[in-house]
Amino acid sequence: MTNIFNHQLRQVILLAVIVLLGILLFSTLFIFLPGILGSITIFILTRKWYFALTNKRKWNRGLTSLLFILSFVVLIAIPVYFSVLIVSPKITLLLNNQEEGIKTLEIFSKKIETFTGMELFTPANAASSVKNLVSYLPSFLNSTVNILANLLLMFFLLYYLLCRGKTIERYLGHIIPLKPQNVQKLAIETETMIRANALGIPLICLVQGVFAAIGYLIFGLKDWGLWGFVTGVLAFFPLIGTMVVWVPLVIYMYSVNQNISATGLMLYSIIVTGNVDYLSRLGLLKKIGNVHPLVTVFGVIVGLKLFGFIGLIFGPLLISYFMVLIKIYIDEFASRKPTSTISV
Secondary structure, eight states: OHHHHHHHHHHHHHHHHHHHHHHHHHHHHGGGHHHHHHHHHHHHHHHHHHHIIIIISOOOHHHHHHHHHHHHHHHHHHHHHHHHHHHHHHHHHHHHOHHHHHHHHHHHHHHHHHHHSOOOOOHHHHHHHHHHHHHHHHHHHHTHHHHHHHHHHHHHHHHHHHHTHHHHHHHHHHHSOSOHHHHHHHHHHHHHHHHHHHHHHHHHHHHHHHHHHHHHHHTTOTTHHHHHHHHHHHTTSTTTTTHHHHHHHHHHHHHTTOHHHHHHHHHHIIIIIHHHHHHHHHHHHHHHHOOOHHHHHHHHHHHHHHHGGGHHHHHHHHHHHHHHHHHHHIIIIITSOOOOOOOO
């Protein structure tokens, strides 16, 4: 009896030490979590191609890993380069012309006050709003260092995930305390959700950016291609992402007396662009990975809160894990009927 107690005590102490070390490591490396999750995402998306090239065609593992990493560097670098090239002049213009932004808000506020009797912006809070936006931009741009660090870590981890992928998968399958079929369920759910979100969300952004650009063109907005591109990028954030673009544009159009065009763009953005976001986000993700719409919506909310940008992919995965683990728990424990040792 004493030996059993000592064994259980050692087990509890060891588990406590493991949990404490895990918490310490997680809290320390939390800033690099986007890079870690990004490497896992790319590995899951490319593992079949990589294994086909290295196992069937006998390509060199290290060189193939470097080829995959180089391909993703190019895929990431090109959009980022053109984004900076297109958007940076507008940011510079805003930084250098704060008075114009304040004046625009004041004119728009006066128009709204004429129709509704409600004053949206006083000269004081209009100036405060513009200054807050301008003060936020440098901090946003300064986060580039953090982004670059996460990108470097992502590709560093991706190299080892690709080279040692089979070994890592076998190790995870061995240490997860579940039946083999339930471990397989987790693996399938992970691949399905990551594939649905990592492939589906960029497609949604592309579709929404195109529809938004068409609206900007129809209602005579200058630089409609630029604003369509920005709308597509911000469409990563559901519900409010596109509003960050079209609401200020509508305000500006009202301030320069383009009332009919501004009203048309506002209605178009609410009815067309907004519904394209809703229908494509829920419909396309469900088609790619049979993802339930509620999983998508609540997953994005949870993911953005926990992980930031990469949470758009891993938030829905957490919701799916929760539901799958309930099923696994029922299969592992609740479905087992206890055998009675008492005879009546």
